[in-house]
Amino acid sequence: MTRTGFYPGSFDPIHNGHLDIIGRAVKLVDKLVIGVAVDTGKSALFTLEERMEIARQETAHLQNRAEIVVHGYAGLTINAARSLGAQILVRGLRAFSDFEHEFQLTAMNQQLDREIETVFLMADPRHQAVASRLVKDIVSMGGDISPFVSEAVKRRLVAKLAPT
Ligand code: ADP
Numbered sequence: 725m726t727r728t729g730f731y732p733g734s735f736d737p738i739h740n741g742h743l744d745i746i747g748r749a750v751k752l753v754d755k756l757v758i759g760v761a762v763d764t765g766k767s768a769l770f771t772l773e774e775r776m777e778i779a780r781q782e783t784a785h786l787q788n789r790a791e792i793v794v795h796g797y798a799g800l801t802i803n804a805a806r807s808l809g810a811q812i813l814v815r816g817l818r819a820f821s822d823f824e825h826e827f828q829l830t831a832m833n834q835q836l837d838r839e840i841e842t843v844f845l846m847a848d849p850r851h852q853a854v855a856s857r858l859v860k861d862i863v864s865m866g867g868d869i870s871p872f873v874s875e876a877v878k879r880r881l882v883a884k885l886a887p888t
Contacts, residue, residue, distance in 0.1 A: 727752070729843075730810035732759035732801045734856065736768045737778045737880065739873045741854035744847035745816040746783055750790035752843065757808050758783065762798040769860060769884060772796050782874060802833045805840055813842045818852055860885060 729749050735742060735758070749756050760776050770778065779794045786792055797804035805813050813833065815826055830842045846852070854872045863869050864885040869878055 726754045726809075727812070728755045728757065728808065728810045729753035729812040729814045730757045730759055730801075730805040730808055731814040732761060732797070732804070734761050734764035734766075734768065735775050735779050736764060736770055736856050737775060737873070737877050738782050739854050739856060739859055739877070740871075741816065741818070741847050741851040743782060743874075744851045745814065745845050746786060746792070747789075748845045748847075749814045749843075750786055750792070752814075753790055753812060755791040755793065756814070757810060758792065758794045759797045759801065759804055759808075760794060761801075762796055766857075770880075774880075778877060778880065781876060800836070802836045802840060806837055811840060813840055815842055815844050817844045817846055818855070 729752060731746065731749055733742065746756065746758065758779050760772060760779060762772055768775065776794050776796055783792045783794070795808065802813070817823065817826060826844065833840070833842060859869050859872050860881065863881045864887065866887050869881060873881065
């Protein structure tokens with residue numbers, strides 16, 4: 725049986741915290757579907773196509789560890805996970821502040837689908853605090869985002885947001 729994981733998020737854009745979680749998730753599954761949410765709940769900087777393209781480029785080097793597929797999805801995460809045949813929902817836990825929301829979400833997802841298990845992974849402490857929103861704030865104020873994203877993602881962010 726192919727063990728499939730689904731890792732959902734807005735990935736606007738993908739950063740070192742996400743990549744750390746993906747690097748850990750591929751140790752647990754044969755196939756990892758990175759679910760890029762159509763609806764981010766906030767206005768996205770990058771289009772869905774851009775967010776998917778960046779995610780593909782940034783994970784290309786991990787393809788030898790597991791099959792990695794980038795998939796856009798709309799609607800309920802648990803429904804997307806089920807329709808893709810995933811047995812595992814992968815979530816990254818950043819800090820204590822994530823816990824309460826994730827706890828509630830997982831408890832409700834358990835009621836919505838009894839077959840899919842949520843697995844929480846913790847990033848390396850160096851990457852734990854990284855959040856797309858903060859990376860965007862830093863670049864828009866002329867700060868250096870090299871510790872948080874790849875060179876390619878940095879170039880894209882600078883092109884869109886850096887002050888001239
Ligand atoms: P962001 O908050 O950076 O926009 P997303 O909303 O796309 O990220 O998050 C997708 C998933 O990745 C969530 O499970 C989230 O908890 C996790 N995640 C995001 N940033 C980190 C990080 N720095 N360390 C660990 N997990 C993270």
